[in-house]
Amino acid sequence: MGLTPAHREWRTTMRDQIDRRTFIGGATGATLAGLTGCLGGGGGSEAPAHVGMVYSLGGLGDEAFNDMTHAGIQRAEEELGIAYDNTEPEGQSEFSTFQQQFASSTDPDYDLVTCIGFSQLSALQENASEYPEQDFMLIDSELDADNVASYRFREHEGSFQVGHLAGLLSTREFSHEGSYSGTEKTFSTDPEAKTVGFVGGKENPLIKKFEAGFIAGVHHADSEIEVRSAYAGSWNDPGRGQEIASSMYDAGADIVYHAAGATGSGVFSAAGERGRLAIGVDSDQSLSSDASHTIVASMVKHADTAVFNATKDVVNDEFQGGSTVMLGLEDGGVEAVIGTDYEGEIPQDVLDALESSREEIQNGEIDVPTEPEN
């Protein structure tokens, strides 16, 4: 546990990116130069590759999954000199449109279309066969086609790790001095109440994996801990997320883990109000959240790595069409990352326990379920 060098580097990139966001404004700023005012004009034609990004619902600025993949492509832009364009669909039915938009474009001719999120599977099924010459990458789902490289994650493994952490912390005295919304505050666990919580966005098999791993991890620490789960039914309703998390804290939960997109930012606000802890998802959310003092850890899903690697493959003419890359704890595809404000505060025995459970998962001694046990 702790910060691996790779992660340290990633964290720097992420910080850069967040800082830059306030400066660049339009995400397409980079390609804006040559385009303004001329129909069909291509920009950055000297770039070694053009990548089209089709984000998942919730859009950029979710401080989670989408921003993570965005960080990956930005890294590719910096290190590989590629050019990219962003599109943010607003509804499920728009995925196909945007995929086609990139696939059919000739100026620039996109070398890779990155489809982020499991929801794009059905649309891509059609478009992959419709545009056989176009290379696609699909994140979070799997499609068997020669021109599609699929990347999936063992979210349940990472979730197991943060669940384990939550379970270990929940049963002991643990507190952190910090601030929330301008006031100094203590964020602590209640060792008496053996309860933690999980908040999901919309109920679907993918999010169930997060939930399942988390519950298993909690019970790995102490099988008597109660895990409360609830789904908000929306990815963009932080108000509701906050109430759900509050209800969990009120019911004695120390720590709440979320996999709920923008809804999840409400979980952090709830933790801030209640002086409790929360666990972020997808990216190291302690970097971006306003309520970073509540975020003891995040289940980071390195979608950025997937995007970067796939882009690199395209640049090097090594595109892995038809393959599925499964990223888990072993290859650093998912990992539990301690929040920036909690670095050095987690007791060593907890870190040791996490380290050993990680090894056990990697060597197969622990089999993490993908469907919730109850």
Place this chain on the structure above:
Amino acid sequence: MSAPAVDLRQITKQFPGVLANDEVDLTVERGSVHALLGENGAGKTTLMNVLYGLYRPTGGTVVIDGEPRTFDSPRDAIDAGIGMIHQHFMLVEPMTVTQNIVLGNEPQKWGGLAVDRERAREAVAELADRYGFDVDPTATVEDLSVGEQQRIEILKALYRGADVLILDEPTAVLTPQEVEELFGVFDELTEAGKTIIFISHKLSEVTTAADAVTVLRDGKDVGTVDADSVTDTELAELMVGREVLFDTDKPPVELGDIGLATRDLVVEDDRGVRAVDGVDLQVAEGEVFGIAGVDGNGQSELVDALTGMATPAAGQVFLGNEDVTHAPRRQRIDDGMAYVPEDRQARGLVMSYDLTENGLLGSQRDPQFASSGRIRWDDAETHADDIIEEYDVRPADADAAAHSLSGGNQQKFIVGREFARDPDAVVASHPTRGVDVGSVEFIHDQLLGLREEGTAVLLVSSKLDEVRGLSDRLGVMHDGELVDVVDPEEITEEELGLLMAGERPPDVPKATRRVGGEAQ
């Protein structure tokens, strides 16, 4: 003697296309009850709206208590001590009596942060007490009877310090008992020095309640008379006027079977009041049956029930031998009933349609213009052109929208359309209202033509000459009842006036029954 409470001098009010008031004079003495009498559309309400500041007169002066005044809004009129009780009450139904009365002048407490309800209630109670009104200040207005609501309106005006009360057709919606009570209220008010002006077109109540009567006709005042000395008949004559008598020579027509009939017909209006109360009538084929009567005595409701625009509360309607009481309007159209409605702009025409489309109104499914639901616009246009030509509708353009026609031309088009149906029965409600003299004659000829063809015609009109001249038999309606059926050629104007006022003079020449059989 002090200056009159109200003195309107040479008031003229011009609306676009209509001269509503034409140099009208009206002098009302303080403490008197003054009636303003006239047919619908004679300009009574317009005149009162001028007095109340709702309209600004085109010409003339308003003099109150000897002082010339200009009212920009009702607020000014209220300040000058004038209150108006509109025909449609200006009450907020879900609010209480007190709230309604003080609306706009609420007594305040806590520096304007709250209405002083106690004080308001007391003020209302005190006011009601002073004029002997029996009202509960805390009752909700929508729970009150019409008569009670009217008293609230009067109190509202009094609360605002009104010395002159204008009432627009106050008895139109009242039961006879309530009318009685209202007139009692008038007495209380005049005793307290208030002045009352009320609008009416009912002769009897004018002579009962008023001290003086001013009669309006076609926007002009035709004289002010002392209510005690004038007779109903004289008033009826003043009101209706003597128009050119048409020398209609009606050739005798062989009467056929019953074309149109009612039996014990009862129709209730929106408020559940019996507007038509047990009317029995039969119109034979080849006969014009006229209905005379002062407006608002149930003629409109009778026509609605006959034509299928309203469902009667009781009784039956026959079209030919068929009981059509509950038949939809569609069926009556299909069975050959033509109907010239009273309100041409709401019912008779679709104002934004052109004449071709309006020519189809009611016949849109007639095989003459439509085959299996498809309208043949060519035929429709030819039809409209025919009507236009035959009835001299101007502009003679089937593509002109109905709203671009003058009222008279609109009416001619409607009459033309309805008569062109080749109907078995016609219900014509004020078919010549607002139509120029030449066209009137033409419409009359058409009506008589239908009669000769053996059509049963029911003619409702407030023009006495018209109904007398055209009808074979003449029914007089008063207060929802068919008072009598008389012979139009034998009856005198005086007798007719009395009948219209609800009285039954002796020896009225009865119409001889010429109708073949009874309705089935």
Place this chain on the structure above:
Amino acid sequence: MNPDRLPGPIAGLMGRLVDASAGERLAVSVAALLTAILIGGVVTLVAGVFATCSDPILGPFCYNPLAVYRYLFLAPLSDPFVLQETLKNSALLLFTGLAVAVSFRAGLFNIGTQGQLVLGALAAALVAVRVGPAAPDGAVGGVLIAGVAMLAGAVVGGLYAAIPGALKAYADANEVITTIMLNFIASDVAFFLVSAYFQKPGSGSVETRDVPAAATFGPGLALAMAVLLVLAVTYLLWGTAFGYDLRTAGIQPDAADYAGVDAKRMMVTSMTLSGAIGGLGGAVWVLMSVGRWVNGVPALGFDGITVSVLASNNPLGVLFAGPLFGSMQAGSLSIDFQLGVPRQLVGVIRGLVILLVAMPELFRTLGVRWGMGGVR
């Protein structure tokens, strides 16, 4: 076009459509559209000040409104993809715009086209999936499946619209409120039904199975069907006694009574017709755009209101307004993509158009003030 030169029946129809006030309404629509575009341009320009970019057009301005509008309206001409999207959007907006226009013509504010479309789409998708295996192979089967699916969409959409129609006619319940409520109910119920019973196996999203590929069709055919439907409905409204009844009931209910129209039944009938067209639009969306029902149906029903309002509820106007918005929507992808101007701008312009068309008084006043008697 001089109607007199056309063959009799068509000339009659044209004459009906272009009635006396059509000119004024056209003027208002055009003025509203231009004003909305103008305001949208100013919004774009001002927004550009707050945006950051590497290559401003001038001083602090990042966005070039002229370029934005060039993409919004002209991109379909130069970019085959945008053209394809334009055709799709146009076809769908023709359906929903027509659906809304029919109800508005009947004097009913059917805000519920969205819900009718969602359920119609679901019905179409489910029927197509169900019928698929039983249908013969090849084109015949495809036509059969598509036909049955579209029928199902129309029936379900029509029935769903009949509810607010009946509530209005027989319970005097305001159709604006009930249709808005029914929109929410439709999307929630559809979500539940699919996730609980009709979920596509293996998919992470809430969606039905794919409809048979043979039953799907391209935007060309959809557009052709939409145009035909517009013409058919135009004919229905202006060429038949039923249409005459419907229009009369909508414009002057008393006169409709007088003409023997059963007003209550007409409310239910016209809502059903409107809903059926909306449901048909939903079916086309499934068969043309996505190939299955997916959660998050685009707001075509609401866009239909925009289209209809701009067209002053005239089907032939819809024929122009539909593609206009269709092009703008497709073009919105381009402005985002090529210029970096957020595509929600089109949503703003759309809202402005409705707002402005809703107030003809403004343009009348302006017309009078500027001495343009023609606008009156």
Place this chain on the structure above:
Amino acid sequence: MRPSPTRRLAGLGAFVLAVIMLTAIVELFPNTVVGAAIGGALATAGSILGIMDSAYAASALRLSVPIAFAALGGIFAERSGVINIGLEGLLILSAFTGVAVAHWLTGDGTTAVGPGIVLLLVIAVLLAVAGALLGLLGDTTGEIAVRAGGGVLATAALAGLTVALAGPTLAATWLAFYTAVLVSTAFALLFAVVTIEYRADQVIAGLAVWLIALGVAPFASNVIWGAVNSPGVDTLGTWTVPGLSELPVLGTVLFNAGPVVYFLLLATPLSWYVLAHTSFGYWVRASGENPKALDTAGVDVRRVRYAAVLLSGVFSGIGGAGLSLGRVGSFVGSGTTMIDGRGWIGITAMLFGNYNPFGAFGASLLFAALDALQFRLQQLNYAVPDSLMQTVPYVTVIIVLALVGRTRTPDAAGEHYESDED
């Protein structure tokens, strides 16, 4: 104000129906019981009761805030005769504006209160000028000057007081909150001009307001932050009433809550009071029921309607900014935005509550309570399909409308009013 017995009965019936629907949904989809129906029902009832503690009540109260404020705003507008179905749009705009201004003032780590005050005053002055130009502030120049100046001064005083009392960051957040309320009001003013001055169809114009907001907020988010979602900002925090907050149940529910919750608890009785006991309230009701009665009584219907619509803007502003700044501390503009239909539920609450502020508040609370119940039941492993639960308010309103019909709506709602010729 006084509901007739039939209306009361219908309201009660609808409430019972809602409860039955809720129970039915819970019962139809339990994860566990199939056979032991009665036992299951009892167990469900038991756990439902167990859930309903003070924390639950507090949660329901918080969830009801934006809904109830929208409903209160809707009540004023519609009772004055202007149907405002653009409430959702006003909520969206204010939620966005609050966060945008807060982020502008505090975003880069330092806090700038000054620009916030300037912005606030600029908007206040613009509103005052618009009001004066529309002739809303009075007839004489003196009157207009006093009222316009008074409004601006009051705004300045409020801003100054806030800065004096709160720390810089909190003050900046409050300034952002005020600005959001004013912007929502300004937008309501636009709606009022369009509907009252230019006689636009109220429903169409309301839809337009919603659509514009739905476009503008994510558009502006994208322009400012390069994404439809905002970064986090500070919230208004909670106000704890010393002493009272220690009370057993009430303490949690009422005396340890966000400021906006207090506002709601104030605004509801205040709205009722204004409608029932002040001249303005009389006028609003008269204007909606029979504007002619009000006109002939010498009160300017136009001004009354303007005031009522502006109030709906103020309330929606508090509701929207109250959600984004009061609790969440960010704006989410993706999809249906973070408002996610709360304005529409507000309209249903208004109808369900029969246009009575307490009724609307109760209905909002009921809908919010159903929501809070739903996600608590989930935590106890009752699989309640939340998509079906969400239809409960809508279905309830349709049933209420079907039973009661249109009689409940103010008579003149939706109609333009023009006094006869001047």
